[in-house]
Amino acid sequence: MTLVRVTEVTHRFGSLTAVDRVSLAVEAGEVVGLLGANGAGKTTLIRCILGLLRPTSGAVSLFGLAPSRRTRTRLGYVPQGLGLYDDLTVAENLAFSARAFGGAQGGHGGAPAAGPADADLDRDVEAVAGELVGNLPLGLRRRVAFSAALAHRPDLLVLDEPTSGVDPLGRAQLWDTIRAAAEAGAGVLVTTHRMSEAEQCDRLVVLAGGRVAAQGTMAAIMGDASTVRVSTLRWEDAFLALEEAGLPVALVGRSLRVPGADRERVAAALGAGAVEAELDLVPATFEETFVALAAAA
Amino acid sequence: MTPAGAPGTGRGEAGRQPPAGFGVEELVVAYHGRTAVAGVTLEVARGGVTGVVGGDGAGKTTVLRALAGAVRPASGRVRRPPARRIGYVSAGPGVYRDLTVDENLAFAGAAYGLRGRALAERAGRLLDRTGLAAARDRLGGQLSGGMRQKLALAMAMLHEPELLVLDEPTTGVDPVSRAELWRLVAHAAAAGAAVVVATTYLDEAERTGWVLVLDQGRPLVAGTPAAIVDGIPGAVLDASARPDRGAAWRRGARWRVWSPDGSATPGASVVAHDLEDAVVVAALAARARAAREKEAAA
Numbered sequence: 264m265t266l267v268r269v270t271e272v273t274h275r276f277g278s279l280t281a282v283d284r285v286s287l288a289v290e291a292g293e294v295v296g297l298l299g300a301n302g303a304g305k306t307t308l309i310r311c312i313l314g315l316l317r318p319t320s321g322a323v324s325l326f327g328l329a330p331s332r333r334t335r336t337r338l339g340y341v342p343q344g345l346g347l348y349d350d351l352t353v354a355e356n357l358a359f360s361a362r363a364f365g366g367a368q369g370g371h372g373g374a375p376a377a378g379p380a381d382a383d384l385d386r387d388v389e390a391v392a393g394e395l396v397g398n399l400p401l402g403l404r405r406r407v408a409f410s411a412a413l414a415h416r417p418d419l420l421v422l423d424e425p426t427s428g429v430d431p432l433g434r435a436q437l438w439d440t441i442r443a444a445a446e447a448g449a450g451v452l453v454t455t456h457r458m459s460e461a462e463q464c465d466r467l468v469v470l471a472g473g474r475v476a477a478q479g480t481m482a483a484i485m486g487d488a489s490t491v492r493v494s495t496l497r498w499e500d501a502f503l504a505l506e507e508a509g510l511p512v513a514l515v516g517r518s519l520r521v522p523g524a525d526r527e528r529v530a531a532a533l534g535a536g537a538v539e540a541e542l543d544l545v546p547a548t549f550e551e552t553f554v555a556l557a558a559a560a
Numbered sequence: 561m562t563p564a565g566a567p568g569t570g571r572g573e574a575g576r577q578p579p580a581g582f583g584v585e586e587l588v589v590a591y592h593g594r595t596a597v598a599g600v601t602l603e604v605a606r607g608g609v610t611g612v613v614g615g616d617g618a619g620k621t622t623v624l625r626a627l628a629g630a631v632r633p634a635s636g637r638v639r640r641p642p643a644r645r646i647g648y649v650s651a652g653p654g655v656y657r658d659l660t661v662d663e664n665l666a667f668a669g670a671a672y673g674l675r676g677r678a679l680a681e682r683a684g685r686l687l688d689r690t691g692l693a694a695a696r697d698r699l700g701g702q703l704s705g706g707m708r709q710k711l712a713l714a715m716a717m718l719h720e721p722e723l724l725v726l727d728e729p730t731t732g733v734d735p736v737s738r739a740e741l742w743r744l745v746a747h748a749a750a751a752g753a754a755v756v757v758a759t760t761y762l763d764e765a766e767r768t769g770w771v772l773v774l775d776q777g778r779p780l781v782a783g784t785p786a787a788i789v790d791g792i793p794g795a796v797l798d799a800s801a802r803p804d805r806g807a808a809w810r811r812g813a814r815w816r817v818w819s820p821d822g823s824a825t826p827g828a829s830v831v832a833h834d835l836e837d838a839v840v841v842a843a844l845a846a847r848a849r850a851a852r853e854k855e856a857a858a
Contacts, residue, residue, distance in 0.1 A: 300734040301704050401616035428731075428760050430615025430775065431836050432843040435809035442810050456734045458763050459836060463812050499607060499750040506747060513739065514609065514746035515767050516785060550735055550763065557736045 264291040265327075266419045266450040267312060272321035274307050281307040283473035284321070289419065289450040294441065296464030297454045300557045304473040305454050309421060312452070313340065326418060336364050339412035339449075343423040345404060346411075349397030353388060353407050356396055360411040384410055384440050402433035409440050420444055420451045426460060438463050458550050469553065471560030481549055488547035488555065491529045493519040495540035504536025505529065511554075522551035580639075581605040581754045582627065582723050587636035589622050596622045597777040600636075603770070604723065606754040609745060611768035613759055613839070618774040620758040621651060621727055627756065628725045641723050644672060647716035651727040651758075654712030657701030661692055661711055664700055668715035679718075686714040689744060706737025713744055724748050724755045730764065742767060762835045773839055781842040785835050792841045794820040796833035803828060807844045811837075818844055 267289040274282040282304040289295045299305040310316040311323050314330025325334040340346075347356050387403070388410045396404060405425065412420060425441065426434040441463075445451050453464060461467055462481060469477040469484065477484045495501045498517050505512040505521060510532060513520045521529050526542055533540050547555075583603040589596045597619035604610045604627070612620045625631040626638055628648045640646060655664050665686070669679040687693040690710040695703065703711065709729050716724060726745065730738045742764075749755045757768065765771045766785045773780040773788070781788055797817040802808050803825060808817045817828050818841050824830055833841075 300736045301706060428616045430618060430760070430843070431762065431839045432809075433615055435840055438810045442813070457761060458735075459761060463810065465813060499752075502746055502750040506743070511739065511743075512746075513742060513767070514749070516769055550739075554735050554739050557734075 265289070266291055266325070267452065268322075268324045269308070269312065270322045270324075272308070272311055272318045272323060274304075274311060274316060275319045280473055282311070282318070285470070285473070285475055286321075287468050287475070287478070289452050291418070291448050291450050292445050293465045294445050294451040294453065294463065296461045296467040297452060297470065298456060298461055298467055298553065299454075299470035300456065303470040303557070303560075305470055308470070309423070309452075309454060313338070313421065336415065337418045339415070339417035339420045341405075341408045341412045341420075341422045341425060343427065345408040347396045347404065347408055350395060352393055352395055353399075354392040356407065357388075357411055357414060361414055364415040381413075381440065381443055383436070384413075402429045402436075405429060405433075405437060406440070409437065413440075413444060416449075418449055420449055422451065422453045424455050424457065424460065425453060427457070434459065456553075458548075458553075461549065469556055471557045474560065476556040476560055485547060485549055485552050488523070488552045489544050490547045490551055491521040491524050491526055492543045492545045493521065493529065493533070493540045494543070495519075495533075495538060497538055500536060501533060501538045501540055504538050505532050508532035508535070520545075520551070522547055523555050582639045582641065584623065584627055584633075584639075585637040587623065587626055587638070588634045589626055589631055590634045595634075595777060597626075597774070600772070600774070600779055602627075602756075602772050602782075604754045604756045605770070606722070607749055607752050608769045609749045609755045609757060609767065611757055611759060611765040611771040612774065613762065613765045613771055614774035614780075615760055617776070619777040620774060622777075623772075623774070624648075624725050624727050624756065624758055627723075641721075644719070645722040647719065647721035647724045647753075649709075649712045649716045649726045649729055651731065653700075653708055655700040655703070655708055655715065657699065659700055660697050661687070661700065661703070662696045664711055664715060665718060668718050672719035674719060682718055682720075683714075686717060689747070690714050691740065704737075705732040706734055706741075709733050709741060710737065710744070713741060717744070717748055720751075720753075722753060724753050726755070726757045728758050728760070730759065730761075738764075762839060766835055773842065775843055775846065780846060781839065788842075789833065789835055789838045792833070792838045793845055794818060794841075795822040795824075795830045796837050796841065797824060797828035798831035799828035801827070809840055816840075820845075 265288050269285060269287045271284050271286055272282055273284055297305055311318050323330055326337055328334050384406060388407055426437045441451055455461060467481055468475060493501055498519055501519055502512055510521050510524050529542060581604050585601050587600040588598045600623055612623055614620050626633050627640055628646055629640055629643055665683040713729060729741055745755055771785055772782045797819050799815045799817055802815055803817050806817055808815045816837055
């Protein structure tokens, strides 16, 4: 079932076109990542999907309907600021958000979303029910926000950088919850520009300059893009020589990477700096591919 | 106590018998009687980038503040250059919102006795390298997150410090600006500075030469990123479903499973793991050890 369908949506603020003829869909049970640099149009697009902004042209449909107060009750949203009240307890926050949704229940087949991960989430949140949210560590605060967003069993979850600031173990627990919601039938739309989050998604939509620059699986988007890897005993000299030549050089450990560059140009720049180095053409990382897509826009 | 200040190493001498770097040894810091970090040792070599990794509350900021001289340790040793030879970017907006980019740089320069031609020259070079040259008359408060962080970094690098301490410089920064920020960081290291960067992201830690991972104020694991990946106890397995037993975590639609003895189990096979997996394993192993010790004590 298609939960979100965005068709040729354009949104203009005066003369600025923030979103330019974007189309995308989120199906039940899948986790879709929405990626973009600052100003790429992510926030505007999400506002259109949430029904907070009306597109200048094109159409957004949520569960087959135009976004409205009614579709809002079938949606769970965790903003980056989490949307919790720091001076209320966990239990009070959860009661407050439950009332805001009027006890509405989503409809993913009526089956309760009760995977083992949710049992973990319930237990962890229950254990701190009486604590002020502001006193909890960030990882736990994020889990409380998830719990609030999931309580009415939404059909669609919209998450903004859901694991930002959390350690790897905490991040793994949060993804456990997100995945369990998807397996129970919810669709998930994650906005992020962190690679550790992008690689958890089933499918990615990359926005650049308000347009869809690429979409598909991470592997498909990366394709056969390559990077020149520079191995040398004198990375400092090599770095300064490549930078001097205007190449987009990056330091990784004690070797260097020059994404998107051709080998001859790298060799020439190193030769000009009299630096001895070994060059290999290696597959680009997703981050490198993303930067190239954003730069091309 | 800080040792007598070594003179600046100057550009271009990097990598050739660099003088001893900076760092902390057996650092303990307490705030109002509560221990924030304990048992932390970190070497920050000149001419390199060192990473301090951990989640919110792990103690990254405390270690960096101690290294920069902004907090007095309860015990342990801190080796750092004199304050004038340190550049420090704290977490959060490190720029003055109601000053222009130029004014922010001039203000930072004045704090280090830089003015006139020397200031104009260095500021000009940094403005070019940060891509902020076209924004020099814009107010700090009007800059995007990425531009603001680049300005904060430029302000900290203006006096060509020997030790550059950066607390989560890429938080809230998109990949394009992130690549530019890391290029500035690498440039400072290539020119001979000792650079330490705190981050919550392991893909960023992989860029550094040496990483210290903190967990709840204690060191969890340390080494080069490759050594941390190679050094985990046992192996990491890949499976399509959550196994009946053992610690498992998601990787996309699939599962990763920690096998402490390194053996494969039915339906799961050993997979090449990365730094993110390795740190998850280190955290799981530490939790298991703590649970055993608690049991033994009871």
